[in-house]
Amino acid sequence: MNWYLLLGQATVNGLVVGLLYLLMAVGFTLVFGVMRMVNFAHGEFYMLGAFAAYVLMVHLGAPFLLAVVLTVVIAIVFGSLVEWLVLKPFRKDELNGMIVTIGLAMILQNVALMVFGPDPVSVPAIATGASSFLGVTVANSRLYVIAFAVAVLVLLYVFLRHSAVGRGLRAVVEDADIAALQGVKARLYYPLGFGIGIGLAAIAGALMAPLFSVSPFMGQAPLLKAFMVVILGGLGSIPGAALAGLCLGLLESYTALFLESSTADMLIFILVIVGMLAFPRGLIGKGEA
Amino acid sequence: MNTRAQPLPVTPANRETSRAGFRPVLFAVAMAAVALAVWPWLAGQFVLHLAIMACINIVIVNGLSLIDRSGQLSFGHSAPVALGAYASVLLVTWTGMGVVPSALLGLVFVALLAALLGWVILRLKGVYFVLVTFAFAELVRLVLLDAAPITGGASGIAGIAPMQIAGWLFDSRERFYLLALVMAVASLGLMIWLFQRPLGHAMEAVAANPALAESTGINVLRIQIVAYVIGSVLAGMGGVLIARYVGFISPESFGTSASVAFITMLVIGGRKSVYGPVLGALVLTPLPELFRGAVQTQHMFYGAALILILRFLPGGIASLVGMLRSSRSSQ
Numbered sequence: 001m002n003w004y005l006l007l008g009q010a011t012v013n014g015l016v017v018g019l020l021y022l023l024m025a026v027g028f029t030l031v032f033g034v035m036r037m038v039n040f041a042h043g044e045f046y047m048l049g050a051f052a053a054y055v056l057m058v059h060l061g062a063p064f065l066l067a068v069v070l071t072v073v074i075a076i077v078f079g080s081l082v083e084w085l086v087l088k089p090f091r092k093d094e095l096n097g098m099i100v101t102i103g104l105a106m107i108l109q110n111v112a113l114m115v116f117g118p119d120p121v122s123v124p125a126i127a128t129g130a131s132s133f134l135g136v137t138v139a140n141s142r143l144y145v146i147a148f149a150v151a152v153l154v155l156l157y158v159f160l161r162h163s164a165v166g167r168g169l170r171a172v173v174e175d176a177d178i179a180a181l182q183g184v185k186a187r188l189y190y191p192l193g194f195g196i197g198i199g200l201a202a203i204a205g206a207l208m209a210p211l212f213s214v215s216p217f218m219g220q221a222p223l224l225k226a227f228m229v230v231i232l233g234g235l236g237s238i239p240g241a242a243l244a245g246l247c248l249g250l251l252e253s254y255t256a257l258f259l260e261s262s263t264a265d266m267l268i269f270i271l272v273i274v275g276m277l278a279f280p281r282g283l284i285g286k287g288e289a
Numbered sequence: 290m291n292t293r294a295q296p297l298p299v300t301p302a303n304r305e306t307s308r309a310g311f312r313p314v315l316f317a318v319a320m321a322a323v324a325l326a327v328w329p330w331l332a333g334q335f336v337l338h339l340a341i342m343a344c345i346n347i348v349i350v351n352g353l354s355l356i357d358r359s360g361q362l363s364f365g366h367s368a369p370v371a372l373g374a375y376a377s378v379l380l381v382t383w384t385g386m387g388v389v390p391s392a393l394l395g396l397v398f399v400a401l402l403a404a405l406l407g408w409v410i411l412r413l414k415g416v417y418f419v420l421v422t423f424a425f426a427e428l429v430r431l432v433l434l435d436a437a438p439i440t441g442g443a444s445g446i447a448g449i450a451p452m453q454i455a456g457w458l459f460d461s462r463e464r465f466y467l468l469a470l471v472m473a474v475a476s477l478g479l480m481i482w483l484f485q486r487p488l489g490h491a492m493e494a495v496a497a498n499p500a501l502a503e504s505t506g507i508n509v510l511r512i513q514i515v516a517y518v519i520g521s522v523l524a525g526m527g528g529v530l531i532a533r534y535v536g537f538i539s540p541e542s543f544g545t546s547a548s549v550a551f552i553t554m555l556v557i558g559g560r561k562s563v564y565g566p567v568l569g570a571l572v573l574t575p576l577p578e579l580f581r582g583a584v585q586t587q588h589m590f591y592g593a594a595l596i597l598i599l600r601f602l603p604g605g606i607a608s609l610v611g612m613l614r615s616s617r618s619s620q
Contacts, residue, residue: 038416089600094416095362096599099556102549103599106592114586220545224427231420262435269428276421277409 008136010253016142016211018249019149020204024222025229025241026156027200033173033236034193035083037090037097042226043219044108045198049075049205050214051116054123064126064210068148071206072199079198080191091190092176105219112216120213145207152203153242160238169193173236228272234279329466337462339575344469345530346570350554351476352523354566355483357555359516360496361411364419365426366524366551371433371543373399373525374532375440378449388453392529396522403521407514426548433540445539452533465534472530473567476523480563483519492516557598559607568606 024046031039049071056067086104090097127140160166171179172189180186204222212218229248233240248268255264329340353366377395381388410421433440440446451460452468459465483489491512494502499509532538550573558569576594577587602608 032416038419086596096556096603098419099552100596100599102553103592103595106588106595110586110588110592224545227420227423231417231424235416235420262431266428266431266435269424269431273410273421273424273428276413276417276424 005136006257007254008134009138010257011250012136012138012142012146014250014253015146015246016249017252018246019146019153020208020222021225021229021249022242022245023149023152023200023204023207024226025233025245026153026238027197027204028226029230029233029236029238029241030169030173030200031194031197032230033238034169034176034190034197035087035097036092036094037087037101038094039197040098040101040223041105041108042101042197042201043221043223044105044112045075045079045201045219046205046222047112047214047216047219048078048108049202050123050209050218051112051205052202053206053209054121054214057123058121068203068206071202075202076195076199078195080195082198083191083194087194088190109216109219116216118216120215120218122213123209126210141210145211148207149204152200152207156200165192169196173238228268231272231276326470330463334462337466339578341462341466341469341534343570343574344466344473345527345534346551346554346574347473347567348476348530349524349527350551350558350566350570351480352520352527353551353555354520354560355480355492355516355523356520357560358484358496359492359513360499361414361418361513361517362552363422363517363520364552365422365424365429365548367543367545367547368422368426368429369399369403369521369524370528370531370547371426371429371538371540372402373522373528374538374543375433375446375528376525377529378446378532378538379439381450388450388533395529396525399525400518400522403518404514407517407521408510411510411513411517423545423548426543426545430540430544433543441539443539443541445537445541447537449532449536449538451536452530459533469530469534472526476526477563477567479523480566484563488512488515553595557595557605559605561604562607562610564610565605565607572606 024042028039028042031037031042052071052074053064053067056062056070057064062070082104087097087100090100125141127144129140130137131140131143132138160170168179168184169189169192171182171184172186172193176186179189205218225248229245230241232248233242233244251271252264252268255267259267329337349366349370352369353363356363356366373395376398377388377392380386380391380394384391386394406425410418410425413421434442436442451458452465453459454468457464459468484493491502491507492515494505494507495509495512502512503509528543531542554569554573555566556569557573558567559565577591598605604611
């Protein structure tokens, strides 16, 4: 086997997985930033995003791009509704809010189980064939996923940086009370922030649906990884989540070259625990005192 | 199994209500508790099974409650349960020693590990502690899965011999329930006793305001380590009981969902009360059986119950008692 080729493949796979973790973790950390709530249902929203793409593409015949856009719109509306109907009394309530999202996860997972059944389904690939770069051959579908994920991130960046709503959202993440003093209507940003966080999880689900199989239980593993990422990156820090997500995906992909995947998983857990002790507030995060 | 006619711990909240006039109610509650504890022996194997699981859960959730009441919520409480179960079983296989000594040694192992781990991770606060304990529990599960030559990996360890204490074999449900009940009552007794002592008060002080506690000369880290070690040993005890009762252990029985179940019991029972873990375990152990018709609907109702109780009874079931009492004393 050619090491150069293997490394190239691992890099692309690591990028795909890293972008998945990144999208999950950024959404997760956005929700945490706005509501001070660890969202245990985040993986379930990822799963629902994948199923939404599945229904739109396979049952309704929508093209991929339209399916992704519709999924995101549905997710933001649905997420905002869930926040308003279920989570409202638990804003800023770290512990009870966290447990409520566990209840939410149970409900969502089992609704999906009732509707779609336990067997995994698949979504058609968004592209066929492969491309070669510098002698490394990569499936086109993976390149598309990378391109879409990067586009989503650029849009998110522009939205958070340059739109009034995005700036308000960042102000609430920074400090809800001071934002409120400055005239930001924090009350409107809770559902919106949650909706956008959920929307990011749903995008991740919709983008990954053509690459992995779709099942009601698919949200568990990425949720765990999102936890790892936000620990490493610092809770509430969006740049931290982005950096750590990408690093974790690449690291996982590279270690899988040399070690069994379960050993690689264990190493990553140890790394995260050690990392957290060395940097109790994450690589970039400010954390809360 | 909330049993004896023991007076409630005297705190400012209930000092005035523990007067002589309140005794008949207390007596009735104690009688009801004894009746509830005896009932499973008369009600058939299924109830007996649920009662045993409820007792084991009481021991484990008491451990979680102890850690929580020192100001740190562990989200990886399944880890010490798994370690207690595996260590006590493997020690018998490796050394051929008796069931009781191996269980005790297993618990010593859990205590040492908890002390070491606690010394490192208890410096983290709030959500960070929650997340790192969550990660640790996953790590334990992965190690148990990966060390297949020792632990049997995903297929686990089957055919574990029943508990045997001083020649008495706990090999039937009737007998094992006795053991589980004694352990549950003992763990409740430990909690009541502990939170009447200076150590328990120090834990509550640390939970209420670490900085203030520190300034009064309490070593916050040390108090939290003590709570973490005792809480982990109680969880390990629960693990020993599970292994000896079920006769089979595998990494999957000690996963995230187990940790989530323990937290759910604690919160729904009531985090602030000594009786919270007991009530939580008593209500939530049999609850899934009510929705047994379909597994999906069972979990959906479970999730909905969780949300509704937190919404309308944030202090858990134990707070109902306080509400009843305050409405009584205001009459």
